[in-house]
Amino acid sequence: MAVRRLGLAVLSCLLATPAAAQQVPQTVQLPNGLNTGGTSFLDGFTRTTPGWAVVPYLTISHLDEIKDANGDDVPAFRRPRIDSTLLLTQVAYATSYRPLGGVLGFTALVPLVNLDASFAANSPVRLRDNGFGMGDVTFGPYLQMLPVMREGRPVFIQRFELDAVAPVGKFDRDLDLNQSSGYWSVIPNWAFTFLPTPEWEISGRLNYVYNFRADKASNPPPIPGFVFRNGKAGDAAWLNFATSYQVAPTLRLGINGYYLQQLRDNRTNGVRVADSKQRKFYLGPGTSWQIDQRNILNTNLYLPVDVENAAAGNSLNLQYIHVF
Template identity: 45%
Template structure:
């Protein structure tokens, strides 16, 4: 199934600049975000399979994310953040158009995702550093792009392999308050090409993989609850990641399995062109999932993600409910 999801809250790489004499006398949090519109965990079972005839597809995602830790580059909680609680409730609306045109053997189409996000953040009283959220409901960054979906390879009368390529753009079109550290929008442009494959070794078994690349452009108006010098510019480092699933049909039309993702930032963030050493994000989350096919045009998914490894990012759980309807 086409499965493209944008996250309602940035997976943040946080550079803490501390001026200290005895204890913390001053603290400034400069937040350099990976974009809020990337697919971390939205990929689910049968990812590369989809509709190959002209028409429209609508997908609705409902997502709850709760983070209770902000980890540093060693994977441990950063002590200046005392008892953080960051919650995002997200409604994602994805619109897909499958065209009648074929290019290089694949079916051409376009898609767009419009997220609606409700953010909240709190820290314990007396926390040396407390990030501020752009609270309440707001529109997130719109993700859009063209794709080529290649019809599945058929063996023995059933599909055994399918693939899709897509070139997504994350537009800084959402709600963004430069006086807040956490926003529905990232405030900068990003590009995110990917390749998705699904393999079906047996009639009841599937495995899917989506390999992503991410390039981020500069943010000329970085958000921070602490005053920043005029003209401050930040840029999140480039990254790559893979979403993966494996499932088995335990009952007719019902698959149960494992879903996860591994995200690795391979270049450091920069602030005013200065490399922030040790700012690379690394993240692994995994959990159980299930999908049920009501009929060929209506499918439901449930995916749960729990933290395994979190470096320079928030840590917590993520639950995604998804519904697909093909017209």
Template identity: 45%
Template sequence: MKTRKFKAVSSAVLALALACGAALKPAQAVTVNEPSGINLGGTSFFDALGKYTPGLIYQQYFQIQHFNAINDTNGNAIPVFKNTSITAIVSLNQFIYVSPYHLFGGVLGAMAIVPLVDLNASFAHDSPVRLVANRGMGVGDITWGPFIAFPPVIRGGRPVFAQRMEFDVISPSGSYDTSKDINPSSGFWSINPYWSVTVLPTAKTELSARFNYLHNFTNSQPASSAPLPAGTTTQAGDAGWVNFTASYEVLPKLNVGLNGYYFKQFTDDQVNGVTQKGTETESLAMGPGATYMFNQNNIGFLNVYLPVVKKNTTNGFNVILRYIHAF
């Protein structure tokens, strides 16, 4: 089976540094975002297995995210956001090239992801604080990078272990309006290397995990619906996360199981070079999922993610449909 890198355009994965007065009227509000498009649960079952002969692969991801709260550092809904409703409908187009070249026993390749994002956000008319979205269809940030994929280890005539490593760059190439709080683009560069592994303990069981590291560079033009002082800069903290799955073949070509992700920001955000204490994002989501192999070159996935832990981020559900075609 073939799975590759995914850019989940979490357009509202927000680490909010909000200073609110006693009357719940915002003082200077600076929204510091983790990248708008990172792979939070997009790749799942059989993640490290893929195509090892030269050729092209196309993947289409259709994703619906809906958030009904923005949580604080303790995981509680921030009360100044009343009747939160933030929705992102995302279409991701991923193009993968597997080259004829090899290194250290693995096959070399490269990939690029071009996202299209439709954003909408609304709050109660009497909400003390409201965020403004860059509404409508827009292009998200392009993710691109090289990878090395190692053919699976074979035992007893079947694959039992596979791995892949990739070094991705998230380019601030998407739609970005500095007068809006929520955009398809992050407005800054990031790097996102990862290591993906798949273990097949039996002929019908599968375990996969993708271990990600994220480093964000400075945003010299942070977006905010509230005017910011000239020269304001922000930098989202570094983070790590893992996508994880476990599945079982219940029918020929059909696996069902559990999918999830755990995201942990381990350095605080910065505003004008000053560390903002208590801004680290933590997110755990899990849910049911399934994958069906129509044939060797066409595979479908369904992943549902429900919130378990959400700190300094939006709170809601995420549904992903994915289709892979190998040429």
């Protein structure tokens, strides 16, 4: 099932090459809330019989570094602290239709996001947040394939999904950190789970995001002679990955992570912003607790390994799955 996890965008050319080397300032970045690490263990599985499922997510992030294109701290931000709390509710429905040997379903996700940013009193640049509000809504169809069985047990299962992201969340042009990205995006993804043994599982989700043109931006930099007309975030690809081992009948322990690479630079007024591509690599431990046949709780901690052109810090994700 799809889930979008809050990814805070940090504005301005301070996160790209030095201002003197740029033709235009950076005005948009990758969408807020990309599913970087929001899903992990046994990701390829969801229900294959008609019915509903509800998945609440709680993600708490503490970002205390802002990195430039070389992965170094941006000196213009002193003692940054960008805290965010995301409460995401996903509703999914599996239909009785079985095209191509799979189960057709539909999903929708509605996020509520609280932002809280602060900087040192002597910080040359500060970012202002938009407080509490609703984020952008994700919705789309998916095709859940039936499991591949060997010796009476599942060994491989996969799902294909196509999501649209509607920019209906809270947005203030005069603030730097908003719940909404301010533009439409399309995200196709492929989720899978492979079980080499009954106790050991390997899961992943390969994602791609295409971003449409933005006609509004979060607090464009006040550069003399510059007028913002439009912006476009470059497309990106990323992989969520996880592996776990069943140490008890209802408990799995494992590791989880994700790697994101932006494929094209961002654009402002149709002009490429040099060295504006993001890269993120996170790793951490996790657990999966099967409370009963209808309820599962996943816990994932993500720690930064390599980050470029983005804010960095620790993130804790709680995922509760209930199947009706």
